[in-house]
Amino acid sequence: NKTVILKRYVTGVPSEDDIEVVTAEAPPLVVPAGSAAVVVKNLYLSCDPYMRIRMTRHEVPNFIPDFIPGEVLANNGVSKVLSSGHPDFKAGDLVWGMTGWEEYTTISNPESLFKINHPEIPLSYYTGVLGMPGLSAYVGFFEVSKPKKGEYVFVSAASGAVGQIVGQLAKIAGCYVVGSAGSDEKVNLLKTKFSFDDAFNYKKEPDLEAALKRCFPEGIDINFENVGGATLDAVLPNMRPRGRIVVCGMMSQYNLERPQGVRNLFYLVSKSLRMEGFLVFNYYGMYRRFEEEMAGYLRDGRVACVEDIADGLDSLPAALVGLFSGRNVGKQLVAVAAL
Numbered sequence: 178n179k180t181v182i183l184k185r186y187v188t189g190v191p192s193e194d195d196i197e198v199v200t201a202e203a204p205p206l207v208v209p210a211g212s213a214a215v216v217v218k219n220l221y222l223s224c225d226p227y228m229r230i231r232m233t234r235h236e237v238p239n240f241i242p243d244f245i246p247g248e249v250l251a252n253n254g255v256s257k258v259l260s261s262g263h264p265d266f267k268a269g270d271l272v273w274g275m276t277g278w279e280e281y282t283t284i285s286n287p288e289s290l291f292k293i294n295h296p297e298i299p300l301s302y303y304t305g306v307l308g309m310p311g312l313s314a315y316v317g318f319f320e321v322s323k324p325k326k327g328e329y330v331f332v333s334a335a336s337g338a339v340g341q342i343v344g345q346l347a348k349i350a351g352c353y354v355v356g357s358a359g360s361d362e363k364v365n366l367l368k369t370k371f372s373f374d375d376a377f378n379y380k381k382e383p384d385l386e387a388a389l390k391r392c393f394p395e396g397i398d399i400n401f402e403n404v405g406g407a408t409l410d411a412v413l414p415n416m417r418p419r420g421r422i423v424v425c426g427m428m429s430q431y432n433l434e435r436p437q438g439v440r441n442l443f444y445l446v447s448k449s450l451r452m453e454g455f456l457v458f459n460y461y462g463m464y465r466r467f468e469e470e471m472a473g474y475l476r477d478g479r480v481a482c483v484e485d486i487a488d489g490l491d492s493l494p495a496a497l498v499g500l501f502s503g504r505n506v507g508k509q510l511v512a513v514a515a516l
């Protein structure tokens with residue numbers, strides 16, 4: 178059983194050397210009598226930015242426990258059930274949910290797994306558009322920002338797993354949407370594949386505030402914040418009165434020992450803005466409704482997705498670390514085994 182472990186707690190930018198692929202004894206591939214666990218074979222493993230937060234030791238407990246050096250890393254994946262002691266699952270079922278970064282995993286609380294209802298759609302999509310990032314885009318956009326037709330929407334880290342879906346949902350909702358991304362290749366994807374009305378490469382814009390003014394001469398109604406820091410500071414003066422800022426994440430802050438301050442917060446007062454964060458885990462109760470709606474959009478072509486699929490368990494460390502330099506083009510995941 179090849180497994181991927183955290184070697185040490187990380188400060189600053191994570192490197193591949195902080196993570197190690199080791200060979201460990203495989204768990205028994207049949208659950209013991211009386212156990213309600215399931216044993217799964219992992220097919221696809223997802224790389225997500227929030228894993229970086231778990232790689233630092235926190236004095237005060239965070240929203241999710243820190244990883245422990247020497248232990249197998251965990252995250253969402255798509256898996257096949259090999260053996261089950263749980264009444265809701267049987268051998269052969271395809272599921273997505275929290276699993277180990279390894280070939281085979283014993284999951285002792287399978288209640289947190291979702292059975293895959295649309296195996297006709299590429300299974301890897303359950304790490305992205307039909308999984309946690311897709312649900313984040315859906316609840317962040319529809320539930321938190323409550324969009325209205327014709328509104329002006331800005332999305333940062335727009336070509337990534339969450340951003341690419343937010344942009345397309347904004348078009349479905351009849352909004353005008355502009356995205357920022359860190360390369361011309363990504364900007365091109367936003368315009369040609371994800372139906373953004375406009376997009377720009379923030380690395381080529383010396384003045385972000387001016388770039389946003391150019392793209393939104395009438396201002397922004399909804400800012401879907403994936404980056405934080407200087408991006409949020411540039412957005413605030415460009416917001417329209419009573420606009421909404423949905424804080425999904427802060428990519429620019431996760432590797433900093435001391436987070437940057439935001440200078441322009443007074444615009445919350447002067448423009449009567451609402452800024453609200455959310456954790457997708459609190460919306461898992463909506464998953465089935467979301468899955469059906471999103472499967473429909475994928476089927477009728479209203480939503481497209483781009484994945485960045487690395488090959489084999491050995492590529493997990495590089496794939497995860499690559500998120501923090503923008504190496505990924507689209508949803509980053511790793512194909513671990515064939516069905």
Ligand code: NDP
Pocket residue numbers: 225226227309310313334335336337338339340357358359360363403404424425426427428429430455456457458500501502503504505507508509
């Ligand atoms: P992405 O697929 O967008 O990958 C991360 C991207 O962030 C990179 O490709 C890069 O894109 C950009 N990036 C990396 N470092 C920086 C930096 N220092 N400054 C600015 N941009 C940077 O990731 P996801 O779509 O999975 O996640 C997007 C955001 O959503 C993250 O902040 C994540 O934490 C958050 N999130 C929050 C959830 C919640 O429950 N609230 C759930 C899921 C995700 P580029 O080349 O364009 O710069």
